[in-house]
Amino acid sequence: MGFLASVGLNDFVITLMFVNAILAMSIYLTLYGGMFSLANAGFMAIGSYVSVILTQNHDWPFLPAILAGMVAAGLIAIPIGLPVLRLRDIYLAIATIGFVEITRIVILNFDKIVDEVYTRLHMTSEPPKITNGPLGITGIPVQTKLEHLVIAVIILAYFMMRMHRSRFGRALAAIRQDENVAASQGINVVYYKNVAFVLGAMMAGLGGGFSGHLSRIIQPGSYGFGTAVDILAYSVLGGISSWYGPILGGLALTALPEVLRPLKEYTGLINGIVLLIFIAYLPGGLGDPALWRSARKSASRISNFITKGKTADAGA
Amino acid sequence: MRSKNLFLAFVLVAVLALPMSVKAQDGGERPLIGAWDTCADPTNLSGDVKVGLAFAQSEAAAIYGVSQQQAAELAIAEINESGYLGGATLVAVTEDAGSTPETAISAFTNLVGEDVSAIIGPTLSNQAMAADPVAFGTERQDAGDPLVPVIGVSNTRTGMETDFATSYGDGGNYFRRVSLPESKVIPGTVAQVVDILGIETVGIMYSDNDQFTASAYDVFVSALEELGVDVVATETFATGDVDFTSQLTNIIAADPDAIVVSALAAEIVPLLEQARSQLGYEGPIIGGNGFNAPGIASEDKGAGTDANGVIVGGAWNVARQNEISTAFTTKYEEEYGTPADQFAVQAYTGTWVVATAIRCADSADPADVLEALAATADFETPLGTFSFDEDGLPEHEPVAQIIKDGQYLLLTEESAAEVFGN
Numbered sequence: 262m263g264f265l266a267s268v269g270l271n272d273f274v275i276t277l278m279f280v281n282a283i284l285a286m287s288i289y290l291t292l293y294g295g296m297f298s299l300a301n302a303g304f305m306a307i308g309s310y311v312s313v314i315l316t317q318n319h320d321w322p323f324l325p326a327i328l329a330g331m332v333a334a335g336l337i338a339i340p341i342g343l344p345v346l347r348l349r350d351i352y353l354a355i356a357t358i359g360f361v362e363i364t365r366i367v368i369l370n371f372d373k374i375v376d377e378v379y380t381r382l383h384m385t386s387e388p389p390k391i392t393n394g395p396l397g398i399t400g401i402p403v404q405t406k407l408e409h410l411v412i413a414v415i416i417l418a419y420f421m422m423r424m425h426r427s428r429f430g431r432a433l434a435a436i437r438q439d440e441n442v443a444a445s446q447g448i449n450v451v452y453y454k455n456v457a458f459v460l461g462a463m464m465a466g467l468g469g470g471f472s473g474h475l476s477r478i479i480q481p482g483s484y485g486f487g488t489a490v491d492i493l494a495y496s497v498l499g500g501i502s503s504w505y506g507p508i509l510g511g512l513a514l515t516a517l518p519e520v521l522r523p524l525k526e527y528t529g530l531i532n533g534i535v536l537l538i539f540i541a542y543l544p545g546g547l548g549d550p551a552l553w554r555s556a557r558k559s560a561s562r563i564s565n566f567i568t569k570g571k572t573a574d575a576g577a
Numbered sequence: 578m579r580s581k582n583l584f585l586a587f588v589l590v591a592v593l594a595l596p597m598s599v600k601a602q603d604g605g606e607r608p609l610i611g612a613w614d615t616c617a618d619p620t621n622l623s624g625d626v627k628v629g630l631a632f633a634q635s636e637a638a639a640i641y642g643v644s645q646q647q648a649a650e651l652a653i654a655e656i657n658e659s660g661y662l663g664g665a666t667l668v669a670v671t672e673d674a675g676s677t678p679e680t681a682i683s684a685f686t687n688l689v690g691e692d693v694s695a696i697i698g699p700t701l702s703n704q705a706m707a708a709d710p711v712a713f714g715t716e717r718q719d720a721g722d723p724l725v726p727v728i729g730v731s732n733t734r735t736g737m738e739t740d741f742a743t744s745y746g747d748g749g750n751y752f753r754r755v756s757l758p759e760s761k762v763i764p765g766t767v768a769q770v771v772d773i774l775g776i777e778t779v780g781i782m783y784s785d786n787d788q789f790t791a792s793a794y795d796v797f798v799s800a801l802e803e804l805g806v807d808v809v810a811t812e813t814f815a816t817g818d819v820d821f822t823s824q825l826t827n828i829i830a831a832d833p834d835a836i837v838v839s840a841l842a843a844e845i846v847p848l849l850e851q852a853r854s855q856l857g858y859e860g861p862i863i864g865g866n867g868f869n870a871p872g873i874a875s876e877d878k879g880a881g882t883d884a885n886g887v888i889v890g891g892a893w894n895v896a897r898q899n900e901i902s903t904a905f906t907t908k909y910e911e912e913y914g915t916p917a918d919q920f921a922v923q924a925y926t927g928t929w930v931v932a933t934a935i936r937c938a939d940s941a942d943p944a945d946v947l948e949a950l951a952a953t954a955d956f957e958t959p960l961g962t963f964s965f966d967e968d969g970l971p972e973h974e975p976v977a978q979i980i981k982d983g984q985y986l987l988l989t990e991e992s993a994a995e996v997f998g999n
Contacts, residue, residue, distance in 0.1 A: 271686045273711075277679060395789070396734070399706045400744030402715055476678050477714070478707040483678070518675075519683060525673055526643075529635050 269519045278515040279410035280472045285495035285511035287464035292501050294457040295437030299489040300357035301465035303364035304334040306484035308466025309473035323404040327470035334466025342458040369481040397480030405475040421504035500546015509547040608655050609901045616937035622665035626941040629670045629688035631698035636676035641920045642700045648921035652928035674699040678707030685711035694941045695726045695931050702734035713751035726947040729754035730927035755927045764800040765975040766890025776835050780810035780828035783839035793839040793865040821848045835861040842870035849880040864889045874983045887980040893919045894976040896987040902959035926958040
């Protein structure tokens with residue numbers, strides 16, 4: 262921990278890195294099925310708000326509240342996914358950005374909606390303040406611990422690893438390659454796409470719940486287009502050709518600006534340049550299996566060289 | 578030969594260094610600001626006293642954060658040159674707080690790890706709500722670590738003091754700010770306006786579906802009530818509206834002495850154009866903080882001359898400067914080549930307030946610093962005479978400003994007569 266802190270990765274940053282790794286995995290699932298969906302920032306918001314409202318207003322314990330947020334995100338994903346997943350490519354991206362914006366605006370005005378319902382139903386009691394509009398919910402105790410996140414990442418990583426070789430994973434891969442061919446092979450495309458979408462939404466809800474109990478304040482403004490793009494970037498930089506790619510991407514992209522912190526106003530610039538170099542020279546992402554294979558090869562070449570060098574010295 | 582040169586060089590350096598050391602012993606030039614006489618020169622302080630600076634140096638809020646950082650550094654240089662802390666040196670530990678709550682939390686986590694005596698920052702109010710508790714929140718209390726005072730210099734969100742007290746108990750006292758929240762700016766401004774313009778009746782228009790404008794409306798109403806001003810008409814609209822003519826017509830029909838408007842920047846420009854150009858209203862318009870947004874009165878993007886006669890409160894105006902403020906703005910412009918803005922002046926004030934607390938406490942211990950900080954009263958600053966009131970809220974005279982041809986002028990009888998032509 263001492264070394265990590267010395268390069269700018271304090272406890273908070275390390276925790277945040279794992280939260281973002283979960284978010285990166287959430288979008289990986291839809292990308293794996295060939296769906297360019299940016300909806301996960303919206304599901305993150307839902308998971309975050311539901312779990313925080315449960316712990317703050319209803320005194321729920323932390324873990325059940327987090328799971329409830331996850332389930333809520335999954336339930337909302339069902340009616341969203343059924344119509345929206347008929348779209349493909351960039352059209353799906355636009356529709357899901359629309360969903361993110363709608364979610365943000367509904368949360369922003371939620372108290373007013375409740376207020377209106379109370380008036381319409383002629384209820385005499387004072388309508389409760391639930392989301393607190395643009396100011397957001399503040400003073401949330403920090404309950405997310407690193408060990409929760411490590412356990413969650415390990416479970417999800419195991420699930421991802423197994424998925425590749427499962428019926429479900431192969432069906433998604435087939436759909437990504439060609440939907441029509443996959444359908445003609447007897448794969449229920451609509452079913453698999455929706456399952457992937459709902460599971461992704463649940464993971465995003467889980468990540469949202471963790472992040473809500475980490476930063477002490479949640480505001481609708483934190484779950485907009487920028488967050489949607491960030492989540493996509495974690496996954497793309499990490500690479501979507503392996504299950505560990507998104508995890509690496511989420512960890513690395515969160516850590517990078519913190520490591521570059523001493524550069525002050527140049528942080529953003531250098532951060533951008535590093536990303537550009539990565540995208541240009543590692544199009545497969547950090548988790549590209551080919552990259553790791555060649556890295557292993559050159560590592561063994563170097564170690565061979567060193568050992569041989571040493572034997573030569575010993576002989577002389 | 579070589580040793581002779583070396584000796585000469587040594588003499589030269591010594592001669593050059595001599596005036597510097599004399600000046601340092603002398604205590605340098607004594608700045609106008611500072612509690613030089615109220616608190617004796619500290620005797621216990623020595624070595625480095627660390628203070629954390631956590632302003633936005635990157636992304637969106639850097640536009641404010643950079644001038645805050647420069648002003649704070651200027652203040653620290655003055656404090657050290659003048660020997661304000663006796664034998665001790667004030668050392669700035671700088672962390673970029675970025676523009677999001679997460680980056681601010683990370684910056685604060687690093688700063689409390691450095692054992693600073695106090696932290697100045699962060700730039701945005703929502704960052705403060707997220708990051709300030711790192712210094713004094715539940716986790717730190719539970720761990721038994723010393724709580725660190727945090728001084729906000731640009732946080733204007735209403736009710737931060739009560740929010741922190743509710744969530745963190747006594748730890749909440751460790752939050753202080755020199756930036757006036759809207760609940761302090763509005764009453765002060767309204768009082769000056771009523772005094773100078775002799776207003777007896779007003780009509781109010783506000784956007785009721787936005788928390789900021791709705792809470793400002795409440796503050797306006799209670800301030801007007803206290804001054805005995807009659808509200809003759811109240812009209813509401815929604816954020817995002819573009820047509821305000823029916824509400825404005827109703828208000829103008831009630832013939833108030835002034836119209837009070839609580840709105841966000843996007844609605845302000847069309848509202849002003851409709852009130853002035855379409856409906857021909859020429860009286861004063863008193864606005865909330867939204868009217869401080871840049872460009873409201875600009876000719877091409879804003880309301881242009883339709884903004885003439887708008888009165889809005891602020892913490893500081895370049896036209897109302899005391900000696901201390903003038904000395905600071907001159908020095909700032911010399912040093913950095915750009916004129917000082919309100920954010921720079923507030924950051925400079927905040928840094929001096931913290932240094933004064935350290936001097937008066939004669940200790941670098943955060944708890945002692947907080948005690949001295951809370952006792953800050955009648956401290957002369959570029960913002961005016963500064964105190965913390967009994968609730969821990971900052972107090973100094975806000976500035977009532979009147980817009981004329983794109984300029985924010987100080988509201989006086991002369992400037993009002995010039996704008997309204999009577």
